[in-house]
Amino acid sequence: xxxxxxxxxxxxxxxxxxxxxxxxxxxxxxxxxxxxxxxxxxxxxxxxxxxxxxxxxxxxxxxxxxxxxxxxxxxxxxxxxxxxxxxxxxxxxxxxxxxxxxxxxxxxxxxxxxxxxxxxxxxxxxxxxxxxxxxxxxxxxxxxxxxxxxxxxxxxxxxxxxxxxxxxxxxxxxxxxxxxxxxxxxxxxxxxx
Numbered sequence: 121x122x123x124x125x126x127x128x129x130x131x132x133x134x135x136x137x138x139x140x141x142x143x144x145x146x147x148x149x150x151x152x153x154x155x156x157x158x159x160x161x162x163x164x165x166x167x168x169x170x171x172x173x174x175x176x177x178x179x180x181x182x183x184x185x186x187x188x189x190x191x192x193x194x195x196x197x198x199x200x201x202x203x204x205x206x207x208x209x210x211x212x213x214x215x216x217x218x219x220x221x222x223x224x225x226x227x228x229x230x231x232x233x234x235x236x237x238x239x240x241x242x243x244x245x246x247x248x249x250x251x252x253x254x255x256x257x258x259x260x261x262x263x264x265x266x267x268x269x270x271x272x273x274x275x276x277x278x279x280x281x282x283x284x285x286x287x288x289x290x291x292x293x294x295x296x297x298x299x300x301x302x303x304x305x306x307x308x309x310x311x312x313x
Contacts, residue, residue, distance in 0.1 A: 126210055130174075131165035133188055137181050138163075152180025171212040171219075171244050179248035184255045184287065184307050186232040189221040198226030215242040217293075231308045238266065238293065238301040245292035254310040255287040264301030267294040277303075 138148050138159075145163075149156040154176050161167040162177065169177075175185045189208050202224040209220040215238075222233040259268060260282040268275045271289035285291070287307075295301045 126208060127168060128165040129208070130169075130188060130210075131163050133190070134159075134177060134181075135163040137183070137188075141181055143181075148177070148180050152176045154180070168213045170214040171217065172214070172246060175246045176248060179251055182251060182253075184232065184251075184257075184309070185246075186221060186223070186234050186305075186307055189219070189234075190223070190225045190232075198224065198228075200224055200227060212244065215239070215244050217242055217244060231306060234305040234307070236301075236303050236305060238264070238295045238303070240295055240298050240300060243292065243294045245290065247290050249290060250288040256308045256310055257285055257287055258306045259283045259285075260304045260306070262302040262304060264295060264299045265297040266301045266303060267296055268292070269294075 138145070141148075143151070145156045145159050148154075149159055154173055158167070158169070158173065159177070162169050162173075171185070174188055178185045178188050189210060202222060207220050207222060208225075209218060211218045217239060218237040220235045222235055223229065223231070259266070259277070261277045261279055263279050265279075266277045268277065268283055268285075269292040270285050275283050277283060
């Protein structure tokens with residue numbers, strides 16, 4: 121799947137989720153802090169939004185970023201196996217990081233798996249905080265090194281390290297190394313209390 125096709129599928133997904141939540145473009149803009157005009161461009165597939173913008177949109181919809189990439193092929197019934205060729209892979213135009221959703225799209229599950237290739241020197245900072253329902257995330261570093269700052273605390277990860285955290289504070293990722301960082305992210309939506 122090329123970037124243009126993926127942008128159009130993300131556009132359709134954002135529009136579907138916004139309409140499903142009963143929100144106008146203005147309503148979502150007020151919730152997520154992304155301008156109405158940018159949301160309109162995203163929904164028409166006329167822009168390549170950054171990871172930071174998409175995370176703000178997801179937060180405004182009460183979702184984890186990974187859920188914007190849960191893109192079942194048009195007209196296809198959900199399948200329990202996500203074949204490699206069908207896994208959506210997206211590159212952040214700002215940092216160059218690549219994410220690939222591993223979880224089969226459309227399958228009802230509380231957990232999502234994402235594989236990330238994070239270039240040397242890359243930084244991404246997500247400013248959003250707590251969300252409902254709450255989301256727990258684990259980052260398992262397969263190769264390279266990674267700094268993850270959650271709120272005021274910075275964690276330095278080496279290959280093989282795994283960080284568990286709740287998505288309830290601003291979070292920043294930075295690859296201080298000279299090699300790409302490869303990691304797996306597992307996200308789980310926690311049941312309402």
